[in-house]
Amino acid sequence: MRYIDYKTVLPRTVAGVLVFLIVILPVFTTNVITLSVFISSGIWAIAAMGFTLILRTGQFSLGQAAFMAIGGYTSAIFTVNIGWSFWPSFLLAGIVPGIIALIIGSIVLRVGGTYFSIITLALSEVVRIIAQQWESVTRGTRGLITSPPNPIVINGFEINFYASTVPYFYLMVLLVAITAVVFWQIGRSRIGGTFYSIAANPILAEHQGIPLMKYRVIAFTVAGVFTGFAGSLYAHSLTVITPYMLGLWQSIQIMIMSIVGGIGSLAGGPIIGSIVLYTFGIYLSRVEIYGIQQLLFGGVVVLVLLFLPKGTGLIDLWDRFWRKVIWREEEYEPDTPDD
Amino acid sequence: MSYLELKEVSKLFGKLGALQDINLQVNKGDIIGIVGPNGSGKTTLINVISGYYRPTQGTVLFDGKKISGKRPDQIAARGIARTFQSNVLFEGASVVESVMVSSYLQYRTRSWQAFFETRAYKDEHEAVVGRVLELLRMLDLFNDTFMPAEGLSHGYQRMLGIAIAMAANPRVLLLDEPTTGMNHEESMFVVENIRKISEQGVTVILIEHNMKVLLNLATRVVVLNFGYKIAEGKPEEVMNNQEVIDAYLGTEIV
Numbered sequence: 001m002r003y004i005d006y007k008t009v010l011p012r013t014v015a016g017v018l019v020f021l022i023v024i025l026p027v028f029t030t031n032v033i034t035l036s037v038f039i040s041s042g043i044w045a046i047a048a049m050g051f052t053l054i055l056r057t058g059q060f061s062l063g064q065a066a067f068m069a070i071g072g073y074t075s076a077i078f079t080v081n082i083g084w085s086f087w088p089s090f091l092l093a094g095i096v097p098g099i100i101a102l103i104i105g106s107i108v109l110r111v112g113g114t115y116f117s118i119i120t121l122a123l124s125e126v127v128r129i130i131a132q133q134w135e136s137v138t139r140g141t142r143g144l145i146t147s148p149p150n151p152i153v154i155n156g157f158e159i160n161f162y163a164s165t166v167p168y169f170y171l172m173v174l175l176v177a178i179t180a181v182v183f184w185q186i187g188r189s190r191i192g193g194t195f196y197s198i199a200a201n202p203i204l205a206e207h208q209g210i211p212l213m214k215y216r217v218i219a220f221t222v223a224g225v226f227t228g229f230a231g232s233l234y235a236h237s238l239t240v241i242t243p244y245m246l247g248l249w250q251s252i253q254i255m256i257m258s259i260v261g262g263i264g265s266l267a268g269g270p271i272i273g274s275i276v277l278y279t280f281g282i283y284l285s286r287v288e289i290y291g292i293q294q295l296l297f298g299g300v301v302v303l304v305l306l307f308l309p310k311g312t313g314l315i316d317l318w319d320r321f322w323r324k325v326i327w328r329e330e331e332y333e334p335d336t337p338d339d
Numbered sequence: 340m341s342y343l344e345l346k347e348v349s350k351l352f353g354k355l356g357a358l359q360d361i362n363l364q365v366n367k368g369d370i371i372g373i374v375g376p377n378g379s380g381k382t383t384l385i386n387v388i389s390g391y392y393r394p395t396q397g398t399v400l401f402d403g404k405k406i407s408g409k410r411p412d413q414i415a416a417r418g419i420a421r422t423f424q425s426n427v428l429f430e431g432a433s434v435v436e437s438v439m440v441s442s443y444l445q446y447r448t449r450s451w452q453a454f455f456e457t458r459a460y461k462d463e464h465e466a467v468v469g470r471v472l473e474l475l476r477m478l479d480l481f482n483d484t485f486m487p488a489e490g491l492s493h494g495y496q497r498m499l500g501i502a503i504a505m506a507a508n509p510r511v512l513l514l515d516e517p518t519t520g521m522n523h524e525e526s527m528f529v530v531e532n533i534r535k536i537s538e539q540g541v542t543v544i545l546i547e548h549n550m551k552v553l554l555n556l557a558t559r560v561v562v563l564n565f566g567y568k569i570a571e572g573k574p575e576e577v578m579n580n581q582e583v584i585d586a587y588l589g590t591e592i593v
Contacts, residue, residue, distance in 0.1 A: 189454050189456070190446065190460075190464070191454060193436075193440045194440065194443060196429075196440065197429055197432075197441070197443075200431060200432065201428070203391075203427070204423070204428070204503070205429075205440075206410070206412045206415075207389060207412075207415055207507075208412075208415060208420070208444070208504075208506070209420075209443050209444040209507050210412055211413075
């Protein structure tokens with residue numbers, strides 16, 4: 001008989017039930033506001049996952065919102081200006097940021113480190129300025145008014161994105177699920193180990209024959225593709241995209257969500273972080289003090305870094321809750337090495 | 340024809356010559372010892388061969404092809420692996436994880452095959468795990484397989500460094516002082532392993548201060564002083580060379 005370790009099975013089952021409850025949320029409520037909160041959380045979760053993937057290779061990207069903006073503008077321009085339907089534009093909204101990430105990555109990742117962060121920061125400003133100034137295409141600060149995806153008809157059954165938010169919610173769940181599975185698989189396969197080694201010790205990794213540039217560019221491009229998809233969904237769920245929607249603060253927000261959720265996990269951490277922080281941010285938007293959200297988000301990051309160090313974030317709290325509160329385990333202390 | 344060849348290699352840092360016109364021929368299967376006082380350019384030599392530094396002048400040929408000016412990963416892919424003078428490790432990884440991660444060059448399957456876990460990848464992965472465990476057993480790290488690498492004692496960290504370099508499947512292994520900070524027994528254990536590695540058909544170049552180790556091991560010894568090669572030959576000959584003794588002990592001016 002196979003031995004079942006209830007100590008790992010039970011927390012996973014509870015986590016699985018929670019995920020399932022979120023997935024079948026429309027059964028309990030079709031309230032537009034509740035669903036929109038989850039849709040937006042999902043969009044930020046994908047962006048935060050991209051940030052975490054880049055961080056796995058040791059690079060700190062401060063321009064992830066720029067890729068969301070590129071994705072969003074791509075699908076908006078193709079649906080509004082050129083008149084394509086949503087689905088091919090959505091596909092293009094992943095390809096275009098991917099290609100841009102590939103080009104910029106293969107130039108910028110040569111330097112790496114702090115310079116990479118500064119250049120990605122500059123990238124997000126460049127994208128904003130282009131969106132603002134290229135009025136003939138982007139309509140400048142007025143932004144582009146997008147529409148929800150066209151209805152899909154399968155065997156006479158119509159999925160209508162105009163009538164309710166529920167189909168959009170499931171589109172979001174699907175995209176988050178695909179991103180999570182892809183990133184999780186990258187993390188647990190050989191590629192994840194290679195990413196880790198590049199971050200942990202680039203010099204040693206390079207002397208072991210690992211081409212640093214190649215793997216940094218892979219991480220940056222994969223993150224760019226999925227962030228672009230997220231940006232497209234963002235633009236179409238809000239039905240508008242303007243240059244100021246995805247700027248520096250949004251990039252920092254992505255970073256905060258990833259760190260608070262836990263950078264040790266490629267999929268779970270960013271999802272938890274974005275759901276918690278986005279909901280928190282919605283709640284704060286009722287408070288009429290300018291900048292309170294930024295201030296409190298900063299406070300949350302400080303708290304996480306103080307009390308949940310080593311980049312484990314909120315996802316580690318879940319683990320600790322079971323180990324400390326439920327199973328009442330003793331703290332593990334490694335043996336001191338005998339020199 | 341020699342296997343690894345350095346032709347008139349110089350490395351200058353500003354105007355300071357760390358290496359000056361070094362010529363060196365290494366044959367397949369050799370164990371070359373590099374000795375010299377502190378600051379004589381031993382580590383610079385290894386850094387130049389492994390691609391960490393580009394030589395200012397001259398060329399390094401490996402297997403008849405020029406490797407100087409290439410990136411370290413390209414040179415490693417051709418079969419030259421190295422260890423470092425200090426204990427350079429992957430932070431936060433356990434012993435087996437560090438060696439697995441370093442086995443990058445043992446995989447022939449592509450990244451996408453690893454991503455989709457195809458049959459070819461799984462078979463290869465199994466073979467690599469087997470080889471890594473074998474390596475750990477050979478270097479006496481098997482008992483510490485799941486220990487964090489930082490938790491190992493200095494001597495074992497040196498062994499882990501050799502294991503990491505060997506995981507790259509090298510044809511030439513550059514060892515930068517493999518026996519620093521070790522007592523006699525530990526050094527002899529390292530010597531034994533270097534011999535085993537050499538018997539596997541790996542050419543070894545090692546920097547070493549301990550003459551006993553070199554007498555035991557090296558087929559040829561190269562002596563550097565202030566970046567110049569001052570002597571080359573069998574260990575016994577070199578040890579009795581007047582110039583070498585002067586370099587190490589200084590000349591007496593009476």
